[in-house]
Amino acid sequence: MQIIKIMEITKLNIRDLRKMLDEKQISAPELTKIYLDRIAKYDKNIQSYISVVEERAMKDAESAQEKINNGSASPLCGIPLAIKDNICTDGVRTTCSSKMLENFIPPYNATVIEKLISQNIVMLGKVSMDEFAMGGSTQTSAFAKTKNPYNLSCVPGGSSGGSAASVAASLAAASLGSDTGGSIRQPSAFCGVTGLKPTYSRVSRYGLIAFASSLDQIGPIAKNAHDCGIILNAIAGYDPHDGTASKSNTMDYTSKIGNPIKGLKIAIPKEFYADGIESEVKEKVLEAAKVYESMGAELVECSMPSLKYAVAAYYLISSAEASSNLSRYDGIKYGHRSQIGDDYNELICNSRSEGFGEEVKRRILLGNYALSSGYYDAYYGKALALKQKISAEYDAIFEKCDVILTPTTPSVAYGIHENISDPVKMYQADICTVTVNIASLPAISTTCGYNKNNMPIGMSIVVKKFDEAKIIQVADAFEKKFTTIEPLL
Amino acid sequence: MDLQMIAYLAELGKLHFSNEEMEEMAVQMTNIIEIMDTVKEIDITYDAEADNKNVYLNDLRVDQKQDSLCTEKILQNAVNDQNCFVVPKVVE
Numbered sequence: 286m287q288i289i290k291i292m293e294i295t296k297l298n299i300r301d302l303r304k305m306l307d308e309k310q311i312s313a314p315e316l317t318k319i320y321l322d323r324i325a326k327y328d329k330n331i332q333s334y335i336s337v338v339e340e341r342a343m344k345d346a347e348s349a350q351e352k353i354n355n356g357s358a359s360p361l362c363g364i365p366l367a368i369k370d371n372i373c374t375d376g377v378r379t380t381c382s383s384k385m386l387e388n389f390i391p392p393y394n395a396t397v398i399e400k401l402i403s404q405n406i407v408m409l410g411k412v413s414m415d416e417f418a419m420g421g422s423t424q425t426s427a428f429a430k431t432k433n434p435y436n437l438s439c440v441p442g443g444s445s446g447g448s449a450a451s452v453a454a455s456l457a458a459a460s461l462g463s464d465t466g467g468s469i470r471q472p473s474a475f476c477g478v479t480g481l482k483p484t485y486s487r488v489s490r491y492g493l494i495a496f497a498s499s500l501d502q503i504g505p506i507a508k509n510a511h512d513c514g515i516i517l518n519a520i521a522g523y524d525p526h527d528g529t530a531s532k533s534n535t536m537d538y539t540s541k542i543g544n545p546i547k548g549l550k551i552a553i554p555k556e557f558y559a560d561g562i563e564s565e566v567k568e569k570v571l572e573a574a575k576v577y578e579s580m581g582a583e584l585v586e587c588s589m590p591s592l593k594y595a596v597a598a599y600y601l602i603s604s605a606e607a608s609s610n611l612s613r614y615d616g617i618k619y620g621h622r623s624q625i626g627d628d629y630n631e632l633i634c635n636s637r638s639e640g641f642g643e644e645v646k647r648r649i650l651l652g653n654y655a656l657s658s659g660y661y662d663a664y665y666g667k668a669l670a671l672k673q674k675i676s677a678e679y680d681a682i683f684e685k686c687d688v689i690l691t692p693t694t695p696s697v698a699y700g701i702h703e704n705i706s707d708p709v710k711m712y713q714a715d716i717c718t719v720t721v722n723i724a725s726l727p728a729i730s731t732t733c734g735y736n737k738n739n740m741p742i743g744m745s746i747v748v749k750k751f752d753e754a755k756i757i758q759v760a761d762a763f764e765k766k767f768t769t770i771e772p773l774l
Numbered sequence: 775m776d777l778q779m780i781a782y783l784a785e786l787g788k789l790h791f792s793n794e795e796m797e798e799m800a801v802q803m804t805n806i807i808e809i810m811d812t813v814k815e816i817d818i819t820y821d822a823e824a825d826n827k828n829v830y831l832n833d834l835r836v837d838q839k840q841d842s843l844c845t846e847k848i849l850q851n852a853v854n855d856q857n858c859f860v861v862p863k864v865v866e
Contacts, residue, residue, distance in 0.1 A: 392847035525835045597813045600806075608787060615788075617861055619851035630788075632862055638790040649787040650780070650803060655810070657786075667813040670820040709805045 294319055295455035296771065299364055299512040302458055306353055306363045313353060313363030317346035317407050320365045324409065324456050327774050330437055332429040333451040335370050336378055337410035345407040352405050360515050361404040367457035369448050370411040371418055372503065373492035374398055377408075381494050382426035383416045385614050385621045385640030395492020396527065397461060397503050397520045404519050409457055412447030416642045417611070418463060418496045420444050421471055421714055424705050425644045432701070433475060434772035435740055439698040442472030448506045449476040453772055459507035459516055463493055465500045466599050467693075467718025470730035473506055474693035474743020477732045477769060479760065480506040481513040484750045485725035486531040488517075489524030495610040497603035498529075500722040510731060510760035514539035517753060533751060541758035547581030549759065552686035556592040557717060563696045569734030570692045570744045576766055577690075577759075585686050589678050592720065594671050599719035600712055601655045601668035607645075608652025614640060647708060676724040683749050688759055692717050693730040693743035721747055729756045731763065735770055775803040 294316065297305070305311050321339055328334050342365070349363035368374060371381045373391035375398075380386045394402065401408075413429035415422065423431040423446025431446040433439040434454040441450040445462030449472035452460050462469040464482035473480030481504045488503045495501065505516035517538045524530040553574060558567050574584055616622035616636025623639050626632030641649070655664040682689060694717055704710045721728040726747055733744040748755050780800050784791055791799060845857050853860045 389851055392843050392850065591816070594813055594816060597810045601810055601813065612788075617852070617859060622853060626862060629861070633788045634790050637788050641789070646787070646789055647799070647802060647806070649789065650783040650799065651806060651810075653783045653786040654775075654779075654803075654807070657783075663814060664810060666820050667816070667818070669825070670818040671813060671816070673821060673824065674816075674818055708802055709809060712806070712809065 295323055298508045299361070299458055299515050302364055303360060307358060313346040313349040313407065314343060316363065317342050317365055317409070320409055320457065327454055328456055331432050331434055331450055331454050331456070333412050333431050333441075333447040333454065333456055334367070334410045335380055335382065335413050335428045335447070338377055338408060341377070342407050342409050345405070349405040349407060359404040361401065361406045361519055363405065363407060364458050365407040365409050366401065367409050367412045367448060367451040367460040368398070369414055369445050369460065369462045371414060371463060371494040372397060372461060373494070374408070374411065377411065379411060379494070380428060381417050382414045382428055383640065383642065383645070384427045386494075387427070387621065389619055391492070393492065396489035396524045398492065400520050412451050412460060414447055415444035415644070417494070417607070417645050418444040418465055418468055419607070419644050419648050421467070421711055422705060423447060423472070424701060425642055427642060433698045434774060435477060436698070436738070438700055439740070440475065440701055442475035442694075442698060444468040444472075445480070445506065446472045449473050449478055449480065452476070452478045452506050452508060454774060459505055459512055461503060461516075461520075462506050463501060463503050464722065465496050465603060466715050466722050469504045469506060470693050470718050470728060470743070470745055471715070473730045474732070474741065475698035477741030477772070478506055479509050479513055479729065479731045479764070480504065481510070481517060481729045481753070481756070482721060482727060483517060483521065483753055484531075484727040485722070486529050487727070487751065487753065488520050489522070489527040489530045491524055491526035497606035498610065499606060500603055502722075509764050510729060510757045511539055511542060513729065514542070514754075514757040531751075536754060538754045538757055541754045542761045544758055545581065546577060546759065546762050549577070549582040549688065550585050550686040551577055551582050552585050552587045552682045552689040554587050554589045554592070554682065554689060554691065556589050557691040561695050561713075561716065562692055565736045566692045566694070566696060566742050569742045570690065573733040573744050573763055574690055576763060580762060587682050587686065589675070589682070589720070591671060591675050591678055592716070595675060595720045595723065596712055596716055598668040598671035598675070599715065599723055600651065601664050602672065602723070604648045604652035605655045605665050606652070608649045608656065611641075611645070611649060616640070644708070672723050675720050679720070679724045679726060687748070688755065689747040691745045691747070693745045697736050697740040697742060717745065721745075726750060727753050727756055729760045731760045732769055733763070733767065739770060775800055775807055
């Protein structure tokens, strides 16, 4: 194989890789080896992976090749993927980027993994994240503090920073992430890739290590919206293991690609373009809106008055749920166990204090505060009321418009040492993404421009529940008119 | 937020903090609660009935016996002996 060909293969999208595999221009083991070699070469600097599973990946590739050879390859057969390290993989260490789960080997697969295995994917490894998915920088990871492939001195975003960085650096063809308050979309924006947060309940959460159960959702991160649709086709659907999984029918989420944008009503909620958003970010998102207008879409100004309360409502709800979900880590059944502790209570306290990092501890304290007697109605009750109000405001916008267009983040990726020590600043940076989780809606982030330093800028497209096919159609229409800049590694 | 409240929340969360960590956490939590206090500005009430109207409690899966995880796999992540979790002796 020519060297030029090897270099270019990892830049290809899933459909092009599928074609090469099916036409026997390359075998699945050869393709896997190219990705593994690239990880060995570049991931020392980027640190997107916590675990690379070479041996398993090569076995996966051989099984995939057999399917290809007998003509029964599914759309993801032989495609090398990275999996966020909070998604359980039978026999493969799953740390959640926490010392608490440093040696945890799940005894079962998450439903999404079972579904991907049934398509004969190649799992390259498990990628880094903020500890227990709490953060927006991947710098709270206990094992791999991932860097942004566009600038190694900047954060990749988070919490699915490893998922986004591995795709941006072509260290995986695509990846799975999870999104509780923007954890797929924000790192996708920072790393110049496309990330889809499906409707809450569209994808099973069984085997996803819980952060905030009413908000968590697994979704794909890929080079473009079409690839996200192919992965969503594989992972969406009802699951008897997840009581919140929707029984509504799935569909081919790529089926609307290519349909005209003419007549589409795009809402531009003014609060998302207010003072806290960097001017370069606003400018590029509004330029993208003009591109849609040139395709025949109509831009409609609108308002979401409750946006100013959204960050508080999100952190109250998510921390309340997290403090409850994390109570299972007692150092007894699994997870880190302290060597110090003469009685049961001391053992639990020491195990949790040694196993959890600072940000996780802060969220536990905040959650306990929000749920405490005397504070419950004022904080948690009010946050739930805001959840209803924000959902109603989205409903009102969707009565007049088809999609909503907003920036994904208030700024481009920031320096590794900025913001990290200031939790308040970090929380406020989630302003553009949290309402989507609060209202259980689907949203996609795709690159709409670059700032003067060539750092990617992301825009978010939000639609009604279960209308993922429309998001993919709308994002794809822009992507076809936009030229991306690859990171220089 | 004062140190007494931090100590109370830590106790609820089964967490230990050193005196220095408590001081730092008190400052950070005070700043965090300032943001959370913005929810008090708005006069709205949670409607639990509206949230639960689409929950169908009869929509449960059939109660069938199914294969479960084997004991060996369940114990693989814990200190164990003779098919049991091993914990420190806490009863004299």
